[in-house]
Amino acid sequence: MIGTKHFRTIWLWAALATIMALLTLPGSAQAQTKVTAFMQAVAEAAASDKDIAAFYKANGYKGIWTGSFGKDASRRKALFEAVSNAPEHGLPVDRYDPDGLKARLKAAKTPRDRGFAEVEMSRTFLRLARDMQTGLVVPRQIDPGIVRAVPYRSRVSYLENFTKSNPRSFFKALPPKTTEYTRLRKEKIRLERLLARGGWGEQVPAKALKPGQSGAAVVALRNRLVAMKYLRRSSTQTYDATVQKAVQQFQLDHGLAADGVAGPGTISEINMGVADRLKSVIVAMERERWLNQPRGKRHILVNIPDFKVKIIENDKVTFESRVVVGANQHDRRSPEFSDTMEHMVINPTWNVPRSIAVKEYLPMLKRNPGAASHLRLVDARGRTVSRNSVNFGAYTAKTFPFNLKQPPSRRNALGLVKFMFPNKYNIYLHDTPAKNLFERESRAYSHGCIRVHKPFELAYALLSKQSTDPEGTFKSHLGTGRESVVPLESQVQVHLIYRTAFTEPKRRTQYRRDVYGRDAKIWNALAKAGVALRAVRG
Structure with a gap:
């Protein structure tokens, strides 16, 4: 991999070669001298940032900020206004150093000075634009359970679109346009x-x-x-x-x-x-920026601290249920991410996750081979193995060669239906036979998946888009007692979020x-x- 210093040197030589080619264009010698000094400064200042460098190269090393009048002046004014308004979005003015920028612009008496100020303006603009649109901090650097894919935009596109837009309107369009953010x-x-x-x-x-x-x-x-x-x-x-x-x-x-x-x-x-409470609101605004993308006119929202799942259609709640979420333990907390629900499984088989099989069930089986008799022992070929033929004491968590499965039944750990949005975290929504937990105030008890208090009603709501009799359709599959996969003709986006402050129409702000x-x-x-x-x- 090319180091940053090496890349900067290579890019700078390439930039200067381009500048020299541009200097062969017709024009007065005096004008060429001024442009050359400005362009060289821009090339030097931009060399450490490949996105800024790419923009100015494509732009012919022209300035977009430092001209005395016209569009450049409008852009400067809009940028400084946006910086001064940053606290309204829970963002810190000092991060964008407006006083330092203004001093640098005022002190720029030569084309070379203006070139360096030009790039610094772009650098500040990019920092503010991204912070306003998709958040100041990087989720994965905060907590391993925040695995949300933030919809970061191309930094070059910010500069390109800004130069083609009304400056004030551009900044107003950056933050989320959701009613929640407002x-x-x-x-x-x-x-x-x-x-x-x-x-x-x-x-x-x-x-x-x-x-x-x-x-x-x-x-x-x-x-x-x-x-x-x-x-x-x-x-x-x-x-x-x-x-x-x-x-x-x-x-x-x-x-x-x-x-x-x-x-x-x-x-x-x-x-x-x-x-x-104010801290919770500012954090919620930051989280809303992480999710600054279309969520689906009809989508499923699970708010982990609220212990609720909702179906939202055109900004209105059309279904709501209590849920149980992952326990507050390092390997059981429910992660935060978005995906697409593709199907439901009625009368599901529980394929015990490897982590649960070796951490919880293997020690039990070592003490008593007949323990957890509701689970079948299955080998790599899918064959059921008699427990009497296995010496469980000979295996460790790493060497245990079997899978554990629980056949469909009302006692199944997944209950009678699970809702699948296939993901690498093996998280889904499902029914549960442990109904007593839904009556508790705090409901963090699962291994990470989301247990639903009203799973049948959720199934009916989802099937209502593809069946004139969603309840009858569901129960016809349920009545067979056999595992049945039912595809969703209208797939639904699922968002697992975490908000300790959130709003509801015509109600006080909610805190959790x-x-x-x-x-x-x-x-x-x-x-x-x-x-x-x-x-x-x-």
Whole structure:
């Protein structure tokens, strides 16, 4: 591989050769001298960045920023306006060094100086454009479970399209155009104003409170709920029915069991400060930029911290169900990515993943060959093997030569249906016989796949696009008791996302716990890059 320094040298010589060829074009000697100095400076400054270098080579080494009037002036103005507006998107102004750029432009008295300033403007422009459109940080560098393929655009295309566009309109088109991003921006402004006013006041000095109690802690709870606009101003000092109703609404907006009792979990969420909620919103905006691409007019959305799956059609929720997601353990957390659902399998066989077979079942089989009798032992040729003929103690996790399979049944670990969007992470949505877990407030228990509380209803919703009787179609396959693959004629995009702050039409912004700690990592990365909370008066 050619090193950066070697590439720069080769490119610079090639660039200078091109410049010399351009100098043979007709024109005054004085003009050629000025152009030559500018072009040489552009070639030198761009040599360390192959994308910028490619753009200027194709552009004949002409400037797009540093001319005194006309389009260049409009582009400069638009860039500096976009930089000054960066905090509105949760991006740090200092990252783009506008003062340094302006000083450099002011000090550029010669064509050579202008050439270096020209390239620096392009470098800053590219950084801002990509940050605004597809995010400041790289997901995979934050957490191994964030395996989302960010739709990065060609850096050269940014420069090419910018020169052909209205500068202001170009910058306005960069951020996501989703209603979610728009509502998150509004929530960000609301929280910034709250932060300037001191937040929601005194925290509740109690571990738990319940209806019927009174005293100073209840007054603090009342005041906190009033400040959050869950409760009208009141003089009550008792945890009465009005306070209980306000607590219940708060619980609904924060993914808590809505019993109206302020237990430890509810008190902890009520005591969460404005600054922490603002961090969640800024992280959600960054995540929205990572997904800045068409999601499908009809798509499936699984929000891991919300423990919900939804079908979204033309921005409206047409199906919703609780889900169980991966447990908060390093090898069981559900990953974040997008793919396409192609088919469902009714009466599925559970092919036990290798990791589960050797980590969980092999030790059991060593202790008792008859353990997990619901699973068949299968060799490499697909033949069922008698357990009595196997010395399980002779194998390790690496040498275990068998597969484990569970035939279709109501006791099958996948339940009676699974929904497939084939991917290298072996993640899918499925039914489960363990229905009790869906009643829990926090539902992170699986090995990574998404267990669905209402799998039949999800199947009916998906089949409704290809059958006049989706329920009958589904049950006709189910009734056979045999494994059956049903292709989806209208394949559906699936997005596994992770949002601790998200919005819903005509409702308050929703907040959830950072179940895997991923948002905390993202915030730390953003803060390291210069993102800071703002308290805005207004």
